[in-house]
Amino acid sequence: MITFYSERQLEHCGVTEVLSGEVVSSFECPERVDQVLNRLRERSLGDILAPESFSLDTACRVHTPDYVEFLQTVWPRWHQMYPDTTQAIPYCFAVRGLAPRCPDHVEGQLGYYSLDMTASIVPGTWNAIKAAMDCALAGQQHIAGGARSVFSLCRPPGHHATADQMGGYCYLNNAAIAAQAYLDSGCKKIAILDVDYHHGNGTQSIFYDRDDVLFLSLHADPAQDYPHYWGYADETGVGPGEGFNLNLPLPINRTDWSLYRQALDKALAAIQSYGAEVVIVSLGLDTFEQDPISFFKLKSDNYLELGQLIAGLNLPTQFVFEGGYATGALGLNTVNVLEGFSGR
Amino acid sequence: MITFYSERQLEHCGVTEVLSGEVVSSFECPERVDQVLNRLRERSLGDILAPESFSLDTACRVHTPDYVEFLQTVWPRWHQMYPDTTQAIPYCFAVRGLAPRCPDHVEGQLGYYSLDMTASIVPGTWNAIKAAMDCALAGQQHIAGGARSVFSLCRPPGHHATADQMGGYCYLNNAAIAAQAYLDSGCKKIAILDVDYHHGNGTQSIFYDRDDVLFLSLHADPAQDYPHYWGYADETGVGPGEGFNLNLPLPINRTDWSLYRQALDKALAAIQSYGAEVVIVSLGLDTFEQDPISFFKLKSDNYLELGQLIAGLNLPTQFVFEGGYATGALGLNTVNVLEGFSGR
Ligand SMILES: [Zn+2]
Numbered sequence A, B: 001m002i003t004f005y006s007e008r009q010l011e012h013c014g015v016t017e018v019l020s021g022e023v024v025s026s027f028e029c030p031e032r033v034d035q036v037l038n039r040l041r042e043r044s045l046g047d048i049l050a051p052e053s054f055s056l057d058t059a060c061r062v063h064t065p066d067y068v069e070f071l072q073t074v075w076p077r078w079h080q081m082y083p084d085t086t087q088a089i090p091y092c093f094a095v096r097g098l099a100p101r102c103p104d105h106v107e108g109q110l111g112y113y114s115l116d117m118t119a120s121i122v123p124g125t126w127n128a129i130k131a132a133m134d135c136a137l138a139g140q141q142h143i144a145g146g147a148r149s150v151f152s153l154c155r156p157p158g159h160h161a162t163a164d165q166m167g168g169y170c171y172l173n174n175a176a177i178a179a180q181a182y183l184d185s186g187c188k189k190i191a192i193l194d195v196d197y198h199h200g201n202g203t204q205s206i207f208y209d210r211d212d213v214l215f216l217s218l219h220a221d222p223a224q225d226y227p228h229y230w231g232y233a234d235e236t237g238v239g240p241g242e243g244f245n246l247n248l249p250l251p252i253n254r255t256d257w258s259l260y261r262q263a264l265d266k267a268l269a270a271i272q273s274y275g276a277e278v279v280i281v282s283l284g285l286d287t288f289e290q291d292p293i294s295f296f297k298l299k300s301d302n303y304l305e306l307g308q309l310i311a312g313l314n315l316p317t318q319f320v321f322e323g324g325y326a327t328g329a330l331g332l333n334t335v336n337v338l339e340g341f342s343g344r
C-alpha cells in the first residue's frame, strides 16, 4: 500500500492547548507522524511518496471560501497585531444563541472560525494544513487511478473541521475533501467510516443534508467526552441527507474490542447496503487502551482485525489519518490496521 | 444616594483568563470594588448597606433554571473531577452550526454554558454571583419603595450573561434581573441604558423579543472589539421586541466625549419617547481613556456630565455596576457619575 506524506506537515509545531486552566503542549505533535513513518519503513509496507500540490478548488467545495482564505492569512494578520506572541489562540466564540456575525478584527475572526481552544495557529500551520490536504487528494487520485487502497498520512487531522470552523486539532477536513473529489470525478456514492475515538462532528456537519456521502462514526458517547455537543445517536441527517448519517456512540471506560466490534459490524453492513463505490476511513488510533486523552480499551492486535474487517467490504479504500496520541504505540497500531487490511 | 454592597462579592478572586495564548490574572479583580468603596466613603455619598438575601425566583425568570442550577453546583462537580486544579475554565464551546446538545460531563457543560474564556469558576464564585444579584434586587426594592436613585455595586458584573451563558466576566445578569423585578412588581416599561464600553450582548439577548424592556447600548463597534459577534446597529429586536433594542456602536480609538455625547443624546431621547417608568443604568467605566483593555477617550470630568445628563430624564434611576479596569481611577470615575446625577 502506498503512503502519501509530506515533510511540510511538520511545520505545524510548538503548538499548545488549554487544559483545565493551564496552557500545555498539544497532544497533537509532529512526533506522531515520525512514529508512523518508522513503522511503515520497518514493515516495508510500500512506497512513501510526497504528494503534488493541488489547487484549493475542492477544499472550497466543502469549506466556505472565506474560511479557506482566513486559514491562509490569519498568521500574518495576527503577527502584525500581536508581534510578541508565538501563536494565535482565540478567547471568545460565536456560540449558539442570537445569530453571530463575523467581525473584521483578527482575534474576533479567530473565535468566529473556531470550535474550541485546541486549534491554535503558528507560523507553519498553513503549510502543514495545505500539505495534509495534498496527501488526501493525492490518495484520492491514486484510488481513482485504479488502486485498491492507499494511506494518506495527513497531519494536522481533519474530521472535526466543519465547513467554516477549526477545532479538535483540525483545520481543513481532509477526508471530506477527498470525498468531494471522488464525487467530482464521477462517483455517485461515497462512504466515510470514522473510527477515531472522537465523533467526527466536522464531517457530519459538512454532509448532514446530502445523500451522496454516507457518514458513519463509532466514537465515545458525546455526553461524556469531546466534542460533547454533537455525535448523538439520533442525529441521522436532514432533508435529502436524512438517513445518511449514522452515529454509533459507545460508553467510555468499558468499550473493549468486543463491544466495539458489534458497532463496527453495524457500520460495515450499512456501507454495504448503501452501495458505496469507495470507502474513506477516518483512521484515528485514539481508541487504544493507553491513549492519554481517551477511554476505550482496544489493544494493538485488535487493529489487525479492524483492518481485516474493513477489507471484507471489498471496496476501494482510502485511509486518512486522524487522531491518536499514545505516541509510542501509534506506529504499531496504525500499521496494524493497514497490514490487517492488506492481509499480511 | 444609597449603595448596596456585600463583602461576599470578594470571594470571587484569584481568577485568571486566557489572553493571546497565555493564562494571565483577570482584569476583573476584587480591587475594583475597593477603589469604588474608598471613593464613596471619601465623598460621603450616602450609606453603604449590605443587601438581604433574595430567592433565585426572579433570576430564574430571565435565566433558565438549568443554568442557575449549573452555576450553583459547577465548582464542587469540577473539583471532584479535577481535584488538583484551582479553577474551572472551559476549552470547547457550543458554537454556531448544527444545534448543539448539553452534555452530562461537567467540562462539556462548562463550555455549553459559556460564551468565552473569561468567566472562570473558583470556589467562591457562586457566593459572589449570588451577593451581586442580591445587590441588584435590594436596589430595585429601594427604588420601588420610592427612592429617586440607588447604586447597586455589583461584582461580578452581569451585562454579558445571556439566559443561559456566562462570559465577559459575567454570570447572572444583574441589570436584567432587576428589570424583571420591576415588571413583576407592576411596572410596565423599563429602560436599560448600557454605557459600558462593551456591548451588553447578554441583556440584549434576554429581552430581544420583548417590548416591556427597552435596551439601549453605547459601545465599541463589535467589528473591532469584544463581544465581536453581536452589537451591530441593525440588531433592533424581533417579533414583539422589534424596535425595542437600540445599538449605538462607536468607533474605537477616536471616540471622545463629543462623539460619545451625540450617541448618548439619541439614547436619552429614545428613553423619553418610550415612556420608561424606571431607568436601569448598566454602569461600566471602561470608556475611560486609560482603561487597559478598551479604546475610547473619555476623561474623568466627562463622567460628571454623564451623570447630569442621565438625571435630566427625571426618572427613578438604578445604577448597576458593570465593567471598568483602570483600577486606579475607577473610584473617581464611578462616583463622578453618581455625583453628577445627584447634582453635587
Ligand atoms: Zn480523536
Ligand SMILES: [Zn+2]
Residues within 6 Å of the ligand: B196, B197, B198, B284, B286, B323, B324
Ligand atoms: Zn466592559
